[in-house]
Each structure stands twice: as C-alpha cells, then as structure tokens.
Amino acid sequence: MFKEPVKIILRRFRDRTLESGLLIIAVALGIGAFAAGLSLIMNTMEFSNQIMSSPEYRELVISTRSEASEMENPVEEKLVQENAVLTAADLEAANLAPGVEWAYVQNNSRLHLITADTGNMRPPEDMSPPGGDNAGGGEPRADDRQGIQISEEELAEMEADSSIIIAEFDEISGYEVTSQFFNSWDITASSGSLISEADITGTENVIVLGSELAALLAGESMEADELLGKKLLSREGYQTIIGIMNPVSEGFDQEYFSPYKDETGGFSGFRRRFMDTQLRFAVEDPEDLDSTAVLLSDWFESQLGEDQVVISNPRAEAEQLVSRNTGISLLILFLSAAGFFIALVNVSNIMMSRVLRMKKNVGILMALGASKNSIRKLFLTEALVLAVSGGIAGALLAIPLSGYMETAAGIEAGSWLYITIGAVLAGGLTTLFGLIPSRQFMKIDPAQAMRSAS
Amino acid sequence: MIRLENISKQYDLGGTTVDALKDVSLEINRGDYAAIMGPSGSGKSTMMHILGILDSATGGKYFLEDYDITALPDKEQARIRNKHFGFIFQSFNLFPELSAIENVMLPMSYAGIPYKTRKDKAVDLLQEVGLGHRMTHLPTMLSGGEQQRVAIARSLSNDPDLILADEPTGNLPSDKGEEIMEILESLNKRGVTVVMVTHNPAQGRRAGYVIELRDGMLIPGSPNLEAQNV
Incomplete structure (x- = not known):
C-alpha cells in the first residue's frame, strides 16, 4: 500500500494521460536507441576481440598466383608461372x-x-x-x-x-x-x-x-x-x-x-x-x-622467381573490417546518445512544468509535515516511475532494433546483457534529469511555495 | 506556549525592501483562542506563516515552549509542523487526487503512523466533523463547507497543540462559516490552542482576544499588548 504522498504523484501521473504517455514514449525511444546503440558497440567490440584472437588471424597464407589477371608480368610468361x-x-x-x-x-x-x-x-x-x-x-x-x-x-x-x-x-x-x-x-x-x-x-x-x-x-x-x-x-x-x-x-x-x-x-x-x-x-x-x-x-x-606467390595477411583484412564495423557502431552510438540526450532535455523541461504546477501542493505538503528530503523523495518517485516504465518500453524496443542491426553487421551474442546495462544506465540518467527541476524546492520556504498560483 | 520577540520580516520585491512585520513581540498561551485581525497588507498572513514556521523571520526570536526554534534545521521544522501544528486554509488546500479520508491520513503518513492506525484515526475524525458518509469522496465531489471540515479533520490528525486557521470561513457562505466557527470553538474548549486570521469583526469578538496588526506592527491597545511585555 502506497503512502498518501506517493498516491498523489502516481494519480497525477495517471490522470494526465496524454502528457504522461508522451513523456514515456520520449523516454522509451531515447532509452531504446541508446541501449541498442550501446549493445551494438559492445557486441562489435566483443566480436572483434573474439575474431582477432582466432588463430586464423595470426597466420600468413602463401598460395601460387592462379589467374593471369593477377600477374604483373607479360602474358608470354604465363605458362612458366603456372608451373610454380x-x-x-x-x-x-x-x-x-x-x-x-x-x-x-x-x-x-x-x-x-x-x-x-x-x-x-x-x-x-x-x-x-x-x-x-x-x-x-x-x-x-x-x-x-x-x-x-x-x-x-x-x-x-x-x-x-x-x-x-x-x-x-x-x-x-x-x-x-x-x-x-x-x-x-x-x-x-x-x-x-x-x-x-x-x-x-x-x-x-x-x-x-x-x-x-x-x-x-x-x-x-x-x-x-x-x-x-x-x-x-x-x-x-x-x-x-x-x-x-x-x-x-x-x-x-x-x-x-x-x-x-x-x-x-x-x-x-x-x-x-x-x-x-x-x-x-x-x-x-x-x-x-x-x-x-x-x-x-x-x-x-x-x-x-618474382611474383610467383601471393602472400595474404587475413589479419590486415580483418582489421580493416573490424575498424569499419567499430566506426559504424560508434557513429550509431553517437547518434543514439544524441537522440537520448535531446529526449532527456525535453523530459527535464516537461518535468519542470509539472513541478511548477505542483509548487503550491509542495508548499501544502511541507505545511503538513513534509521535509525537503521527503519532497525530493516524492519527485524521485515520479522520475523513477518515468524511468522504469520508459526503460522497460525502451528495452523492448531495443531488442528487435539491436537484433536487426546485429544481423546486418553479422554480430551476435550478449545483446540481452548489454541492452539491460544500456537501459539501466539510461534509466539512471532519466531519473537524474527528471530530478533536476525539483531542486528548486530545496531553497524555498513552504509559504513561498504556497503563494504559487497553481 | 509561543513567544515572539522582536520578530521582523522583510521581503525583497524587485530591489525594493518591504517590511511585512516590524519588531513584533507577543505571547500566546496554551489554550488561548486568538484572532489576528487587520486590513489587507497589514501582515496578518505573514504573521500566520511565521507562527506556523512556514516562513522564516529576518529578525527576532521565536520560542516554542521556551525552546528557541528560530533557526532550526529543515527536518526539525517539518517535524514541529507535523506533530504540533494543524493548519486550516481559506481555500481548504485539499489534494484533489486523494479522497477525503486519504487527505486526512496524509499528515499521519509523515509522522510514520502505520496504515491501519492512520485509517482508523481518519475515520474517527471525519465522523467527528460529520462526514462519516463522505469519506471516500474526492474533494471535487464535496461542497465548500464539507471540504473545510475535511481540512479541519486533517489539521487534527496528529493531535496538534496549536491550530492555525487562515481565514477559515473566507470562502464559505455564512451558515457554513458558522459551522466551522463552532467546530473551532469546541476544539478550543477541549484545550486546543487556536489562532485564527479573520477579516470578520464578529468572528474576532468570539475569540478570546484579538491581535491587531497595521502596517506590520501590533496596534497599541491591542488586548495582547499586556501579554507581550516579556
């Protein structure tokens, strides 16, 4: 059973369906993109380490030139070269x-x-x-x-x-x-x-x-x-x-x-x-x-003789591929983090307007015995409701998104772990950004809050 | 019970300093029924806020039961407001998200009282103010008089020593206002100290004495002036 102050917050959240819904969607999209981006880069790095540690990438491969087109020498020497x-x-x-x-x-x-x-x-x-x-x-x-x-x-x-x-x-x-x-x-x-x-x-x-x-x-x-x-x-x-x-x-x-x-x-x-x-x-x-x-x-x-064999270095080719994949993954992470940050700033703004509308009520709560710490906990509850619901929705979005990106990049394994880590990290940031607006109550007296028009 | 010594309160309004209270000293004893009166802008509400530790004075000292509580930490101030004071406001200030009974239970949750105990107490209090049949109603479903009775029940939830009522009948028709006044008087008769801000001279006369303010100062001849010479 929730205590009455928490009920106020939860019911406000419930009663403002459109606003709360938009907030959750914004947070879910931000968290989803960030978690998928983080999952992708982590998986890419893990996969890269995995393949680069394979014995195959410690080898040099020597083979004879098998096609005339690969040869630098004139065609009349072709027969000789093929005999190598x-x-x-x-x-x-x-x-x-x-x-x-x-x-x-x-x-x-x-x-x-x-x-x-x-x-x-x-x-x-x-x-x-x-x-x-x-x-x-x-x-x-x-x-x-x-x-x-x-x-x-x-x-x-x-x-x-x-x-x-x-x-x-x-x-x-x-x-x-x-x-x-x-x-x-x-x-x-x-x-x-x-x-x-x-x-x-x-x-x-x-x-x-x-x-x-x-x-x-x-x-x-x-x-x-x-x-x-x-x-x-x-x-x-x-x-x-x-x-x-x-x-x-x-x-x-x-x-x-x-x-x-x-x-x-x-x-x-x-x-x-x-x-x-x-x-x-x-x-x-x-x-x-x-x-x-x-x-x-x-x-x-x-x-x-010259140009009789091809020496290939699979590691050099793999490193190019790994470097390209890592670059793409980093770019995706950067874009998703930017999207998430924009979502967070918007969340903070909407939370600010919610907090301002709550200002008079905060004054009343303080008059009835709420300390500033209790008020902070109350807004923490609201931010947590937002972060948890957005985080879960975001993680659900991130799973297919990350799965698609991984299939496209040919990378597998570990997604659940990294999506969870990404969602928890992003949820934590959402909570922090959601709490910023409530900091104003740490400095004012109850009477000042109660004078607010709302 | 309460002793104010040379309390002053200044507001900074866009670079201009306004004196809301100037050097006010007074004493309120346990069991008193005091009315704070005065014209608009005289400092009544500021006085009420200072008394209820809802605002801090810029000068002077505030003693509660001989303890200097002028500069207590926030947590202690919250505890005193919760356990010792009950507030009744002109506009009721109930939470529209909570039912009548939940509004009454609210201050008790800050006192750490278990759910069952605070629910039982809230039921008793609502029955006492005649709202036993409206307990689960949201404030929007109650009349003004009923809302103020819920607010009174809420103010009594932690058995306060002092009720601070800020124009409690200001938003009510006279018959409903009379009901509220009767409840306040009966509380006072039970030993609860009541301090009420009012514009209404008739209500002022029903109080034990009047603290009259003008321009942030106590008016000489105010019945309380003898008491304030401490």
Missing part, C-alpha cells in the same frame, strides 16, 4: 623467419561417400568408368572420374562388415593438412590421434574427424569413439578413421582432416590440379606479421 608449385618442402621458409611459430600446408578437400542408398548411384547407362571396360560381375558403382567401383553384391557385403562405415550422406568436406595445423589451431584429439608425420609419409588413407562429423557418422547406434579404426567408404577409397577432435569453435567440427602428401601422381595428383596448395605460417605475436611477410616474400622470390 608449392610443396611441403617450402615450409622450410619458416626457418628464416624467427617470428613463425608453426608452419603447415592446408588444402581444401572433399570426399565423395558411397551410401547404401542406390538412388545415390549413377544409373548404368550414364557411367563412364576409367578404363571403359565394365563387363561382368553385376552392376558396377563408380565415381565419375576415378576411384573404386563397387557392385551391389559388394556393397551388400560391406554393409554386413562392421569394420566398414557406410555413410548416409554423400559428401563431406575437409582439409588435407600437415601435422602442425593442429598445433597452430590448438586442436586436440578427444579420442585416437591426430595426423602425425608418419601418416603423411605413410601409404594408408587416414582421416581425423571433427566432433560433429564423428557424431553424424556414428549415428544413434554407436558411440563416436567406436569409429576409431573403422574404414569410411568413399569413391576415393577407404579412409581409416584414426582420431576424433575435441570441439573447436572455428567451424572445423563438421569437417575431416587427412594428411597432405606431396606426390603428384595418382588420385591425389588428380585433385591437386584443381586446387591451390596453401602454405600457412602462424606467428606467435601478430605484431610480427608484417616483418615475417617481408622475409617470406624474399624467400619465395629467391626460390621461385
């Missing part, structure tokens, strides 16, 4: 650059899985298996380019063999990597092992699975750990699963990793022609990226 091939041996460039902590090769890769679903198979008349001769032994199932051919009978046998994994989906993507990839990304195995030097030099097709991919392949019938040692059936051949990774936040969880091999013949050589080999050099301190890039550029120039 990067291999794992080029990782020795790292020895000349003291800032480099890890160096590895990374190729995009893809495995075409053979599923039990015959709908996945190409119909016989469409098949053109390598070698052409396909006579006898049931209907062949084959990759359109190369790889193994499997008859339906063979497939049935494989399905019965518990050491063979036949997936329910037909394609997985991943990377061919050398072993330091895992060091650079600080990836560990949850079971089995990661790719070692022995796997790279060995002849067996082995793969390591991301955590989500392992769970998908295991299905509901087995634990992911049970995949270890089993052979995954793909058109590229059997892939022996040797390890499963712990979850990583970098989007690797749905992918597989296989050893990068330098051989140019056979199946790997076939695929190698369709993709650029990337050499990646990770530095310990991002400050060393520029100087390391110079050293690496010199080294590759000495080895392969």
